[in-house]
Structure formats: C-alpha cells, structure tokens
Amino acid sequence: MTGTVIAVENLGKVYKLGNISSRTLRDDVGRMLARIGGNGGAATNGTPVTRARREGNLFRALQDINFEVAHGEALGIIGQNGAGKSTLLKILSRVTAPTTGSVKVKGNVVSLLEVGTGFHPDLTGRENIFLNGAILGMSRREILAKFDEIVDFSGVEEFIDTPVKRYSSGMYVRLAFAVAAHLEPEILIMDEVLAVGDAAFQRKCLGKMGEAAKQGRTVLFVSHNMVAVQSLCSRALLLVDGRIAANGPSSEVVPQYLASGFAEANAERVWSDASTAPGNDLVRITAISATPGSDLHDDLISMQSPVLVEMEYLRLQADKVFHLELHLVNQEEVVLFYASPGLCPSAPGAYRSRCTIPGDLLNSGGYRLKVMLVEDESRAVWLDEATTSFSVEDLVERKVGWMARRPGVIYPPLQWETMKTDSGRGA
Structure with missing residues (x-):
C-alpha cells in the first residue's frame, strides 16, 4: 500500500450535552457473546465533554479539521487536555461518527484509546485477543501464531483466562497494547494510555511503536510526552480548542506547543x-x-x-x-x-x-x-x-557567558573551589 491512507476534510464534531452513546462494534459483539454465556450486557459508556466551546446545549469538540496521513508515516497529535485529541482519534477509529465533513481510511485499523475501550470486560484476556483478531479479519490460525508473543509481551500470562474486568488498569493496558501492536495492523492508533504503565513498560511500548513505523505501518500517536513525540513522529498536529493550530515537522510544532501552553500558566x-x-x-x-x-x-x-x-x-x-x-x-x-x-x-x-x-x-x-x-x-x-x-x-540571572536557558531538569547552585596546583597531571 502506498500514497495517502488517511484523508480528513472539513471535519467537525458537535455533541448535544446529555447522555451520549459511544457503543462500538466490539461492545455489540461482546454483549452478544456474554448473553450466549449467560451473562448480562455491559453498560454503555458516556462520552465526557468539558465546559469549553459550548453554544447553548451544544459542545463543538472539533471544527474545520483538514489533514492527510501518508502510508508509513508516524504522526503525533498534541495539545492540552480538552483540545479534541481523543475525539479525533475516536472518529478515525470509527468509534464515533463525525457531525460534518468526511474521513477516508485505507487499510485495517487497530486503536488503543482510553482504558476501557477495545476489550469486553466480561470476556477473558484470551477471548478478547481472539475477538480483536477476528474483528481485524484474521483467521484463528493467524491469531494463534501471534498468541504466545502477545501474552509474553504483556506479562499477564497468569491471568490470561481471567475476565479483564478483574484486571488492574496496568494489566489491562499492557494486554491491550500487546494485542494492538502484535496483530500487525496497517494503521496503529494510540491514545495517551501508556501513562498507566510503569517506566520499563513505557519504554517497551515506544520501542514497539518505533519498530512498527520502521516496518512501514502508519502510526498515529497522542501523547503529553513531548520527548516521545519528537523521537517517534516525523510530523505533529497541534490542536487548540478543537481546531488545528499547527501542522508540520514535530521538531517545529512541539516547541511551538510548549511555548504557547506554558505561556498561559495557571498557578x-x-x-x-x-x-x-x-x-x-x-x-x-x-x-x-x-x-x-x-x-x-x-x-x-x-x-x-x-x-x-x-x-x-x-x-x-x-x-x-x-x-x-x-x-x-x-x-x-x-x-x-x-x-x-x-x-x-x-x-x-x-x-x-x-x-x-x-x-x-x-x-x-x-x-x-x-x-x-x-x-x-x-x-x-x-x-x-x-x-x-x-x-x-531566573531572576538573579546566574547564567554565565550566554543568555539561553541552561539545559537540565534541575539547576542547583553547586559550591566550586578552584586553586592553582604546583604541576598538572601528565605535565
């Protein structure tokens, strides 16, 4: 597959404030399987909205969104909380439909959005792996070929036959990421869920996403970790109040976001x-x-x-x-x-x-x-x-010799002592 794999034109999303359904195909299939097994269906999750960008009882989550993603491109989507990042990913993942505009996606998609999506809570880890693979169109043999690798990466082997509703949030995310990354979709969409895992697992995840990008798969990555965005993504999209504020190389967009985001610091x-x-x-x-x-x-x-x-x-x-x-x-x-x-x-x-x-x-x-x-x-x-x-x-201006911000996360005033010696080593 070559060329453009995602094309978004004049996209808008408006929510009517109240009870908004976000049930997905996975939910429907899971509810059906749960009924077959004698369990009740899962409750529908509501879509959260914030107080910003309201017009009466309407909330404009996204407005006038236009961009394209090429095959094999890694795109970072950044912005402050409430900017519309998660809503955009849900539309691209076909979890929710746009109110206006169009989205064209070529290729199968695996999404890892917020904790709680993607898996059915009443099914076991094993059953959810096969359910996700089946939704992707994979045969049972193809899923089995990846099964051991998925379980090993996630580290939840001991609980693989336990319903995922009994998992901790960390276990849930580890298995969900392992499934998303190892089923080898053509397009991988990841929301900011890695914050739930520990530092070692986050490094494994970022490495796996980098590997996917190098293999020619398309990656969309939402994160507040700007180091990870610049490392993984060649291009970044900055959302502000539901609109695209910048679209370009991540090396340029990330500094723009950092400068604007912290300029509005609220102490x-x-x-x-x-x-x-x-x-x-x-x-x-x-x-x-x-x-x-x-x-x-x-x-x-x-x-x-x-x-x-x-x-x-x-x-x-x-x-x-x-x-x-x-x-x-x-x-x-x-x-x-x-x-x-x-x-x-x-x-x-x-x-x-x-x-x-x-x-x-x-x-x-x-x-x-x-x-x-x-x-x-x-x-x-x-x-x-x-x-x-x-x-x-730095009100005292301890900088010496240059006026740029000193590198480093801390800047303690160390006590130095310099003295003349009789002879230098090796003299």
Missing part, C-alpha cells in the same frame, strides 16, 4: 462546584496552587525561592483506603519527582495538604502539577483535569 485552580470537580466517588479535588514560598517577589516564582504547593480535596467515603500523589513534570513532560502526603484521613470531609519544593532546585521554565489517585496501593487513576501550571524564572 492556581479552584473548582467551586464539587459535583463537577475532578475526581470520582472517593475524592474530589477542589483546589491546587503553586505560589512563591518567600516574600521576595509577589507574583513570580524564582529559581532561588521555594515553591509552596497546596491541594484541597473532599473525601466522600470512609470505607476505602487511598492516597493522592502529586507528579511534577517539566515542559518536555519529563517527571521530575512525585510526592504524597500519605494515606488520606479515613473520616469523610474537607482536607488541605501542603508541601514546599525547596529553592535552588528547579531550572527556569514551565512546570505542571498532575494529581494521581492510588486506591488500595494497587489501582492508579490520573485525575486529568486536576492540573496546574506554573513558571520558574
């Missing part, structure tokens, strides 16, 4: 309505802030001053054990560290946790605080909307 976020605040039935985040930890500067965070981080939340249930984690990431989406105040107090109610990032640690640049909920020390869930951004400025 404090407050959710006054707990019912719409990020979270779930266990906890709701009501505020996150990052402010100067000293009185040297009123509204700027300097490299030399500490950063005061505060998080307010509501605990809603008393019968669950969980804790919250703050992850600090830089402009390239490199995680500098994570920290936690420990297990949340058991009594329901409102709480505030605070910590201080010491001064003379962070390099200048943009940073983002992300919140993760860890339940029972095993199940981790990103609270995607619970993020706040801030910038660190």
Whole structure:
C-alpha cells in the first residue's frame, strides 16, 4: 500500500450535552457473546465533554479539521487536555461518527484509546485477543501464531483466562497494547494510555511503536510526552480548542506547543462546584496552587525561592483506603519527582495538604502539577483535569557567558573551589 491512507476534510464534531452513546462494534459483539454465556450486557459508556466551546446545549469538540496521513508515516497529535485529541482519534477509529465533513481510511485499523475501550470486560484476556483478531479479519490460525508473543509481551500470562474486568488498569493496558501492536495492523492508533504503565513498560511500548513505523505501518500517536513525540513522529498536529493550530515537522510544532501552553500558566485552580470537580466517588479535588514560598517577589516564582504547593480535596467515603500523589513534570513532560502526603484521613470531609519544593532546585521554565489517585496501593487513576501550571524564572540571572536557558531538569547552585596546583597531571 502506498500514497495517502488517511484523508480528513472539513471535519467537525458537535455533541448535544446529555447522555451520549459511544457503543462500538466490539461492545455489540461482546454483549452478544456474554448473553450466549449467560451473562448480562455491559453498560454503555458516556462520552465526557468539558465546559469549553459550548453554544447553548451544544459542545463543538472539533471544527474545520483538514489533514492527510501518508502510508508509513508516524504522526503525533498534541495539545492540552480538552483540545479534541481523543475525539479525533475516536472518529478515525470509527468509534464515533463525525457531525460534518468526511474521513477516508485505507487499510485495517487497530486503536488503543482510553482504558476501557477495545476489550469486553466480561470476556477473558484470551477471548478478547481472539475477538480483536477476528474483528481485524484474521483467521484463528493467524491469531494463534501471534498468541504466545502477545501474552509474553504483556506479562499477564497468569491471568490470561481471567475476565479483564478483574484486571488492574496496568494489566489491562499492557494486554491491550500487546494485542494492538502484535496483530500487525496497517494503521496503529494510540491514545495517551501508556501513562498507566510503569517506566520499563513505557519504554517497551515506544520501542514497539518505533519498530512498527520502521516496518512501514502508519502510526498515529497522542501523547503529553513531548520527548516521545519528537523521537517517534516525523510530523505533529497541534490542536487548540478543537481546531488545528499547527501542522508540520514535530521538531517545529512541539516547541511551538510548549511555548504557547506554558505561556498561559495557571498557578492556581479552584473548582467551586464539587459535583463537577475532578475526581470520582472517593475524592474530589477542589483546589491546587503553586505560589512563591518567600516574600521576595509577589507574583513570580524564582529559581532561588521555594515553591509552596497546596491541594484541597473532599473525601466522600470512609470505607476505602487511598492516597493522592502529586507528579511534577517539566515542559518536555519529563517527571521530575512525585510526592504524597500519605494515606488520606479515613473520616469523610474537607482536607488541605501542603508541601514546599525547596529553592535552588528547579531550572527556569514551565512546570505542571498532575494529581494521581492510588486506591488500595494497587489501582492508579490520573485525575486529568486536576492540573496546574506554573513558571520558574531566573531572576538573579546566574547564567554565565550566554543568555539561553541552561539545559537540565534541575539547576542547583553547586559550591566550586578552584586553586592553582604546583604541576598538572601528565605535565
């Protein structure tokens, strides 16, 4: 196959706010198989929408989208949360239909979207592998030839005959990625699901996607990891408020995104309505802030001053054990560290946790605080909307000899000592 494999023209997607169905062919087949096996059907998932870009009871998720993807091309799709990236991938994957415009796709497609899509929860890992292969048009013999490799890559061999609804989110993603990558589709579409896996598995996944691209398969990759996007993708598409803001080489588009995204840094976020605040039935985040930890500067965070981080939340249930984690990431989406105040107090109610990032640690640049909920020390869930951004400025100008930002994720003021010696080594 050569030439253009994906052509998108004047694409738009409008949601009517309310109960929006996103059931797929996999869901229908899975429901049928579950009924044959005596189990009830799975519940239909709703499509989430944000408060932005509303007109009355309409939400314009995508507007005037036009682009093409060539055979064998690796395209990165980037943008802030709510920009329309996942909606675009769902349309390209035929999970949902566009409201306006057209999408033409040549070749079979395997998609790995958010955790919970692609597999039927009541089927075992083994059954889901064969179901996905059958949907791709593969014979049982072809699937069997790949089966052992899929299971070995995923590392869930012990649970392969367990219904996937009993998997942890990490197990689910590992198996889902292994299926998507090893069934060798002509087009591989990946959403930001790798954040659920550990660092070692993320490296395996990125390596496998790079291998797929080198083999001439087309890869579409949504990620907040800008290092991975630049490494894997030759071209990038930047979405802002449901529109294409940039389309070009990833080496040019990624810096543009980083500059614009952190220029709008919001050092404090407050959710006054707990019912719409990020979270779930266990906890709701009501505020996150990052402010100067000293009185040297009123509204700027300097490299030399500490950063005061505060998080307010509501605990809603008393019968669950969980804790919250703050992850600090830089402009390239490199995680500098994570920290936690420990297990949340058991009594329901409102709480505030605070910590201080010491001064003379962070390099200048943009940073983002992300919140993760860890339940029972095993199940981790990103609270995607619970993020706040801030910038660190080098107000003392410790730069010597040049004015560009120093490389590195940290920039501590090391104490050096230089002295004259009687003779140099080897003299």
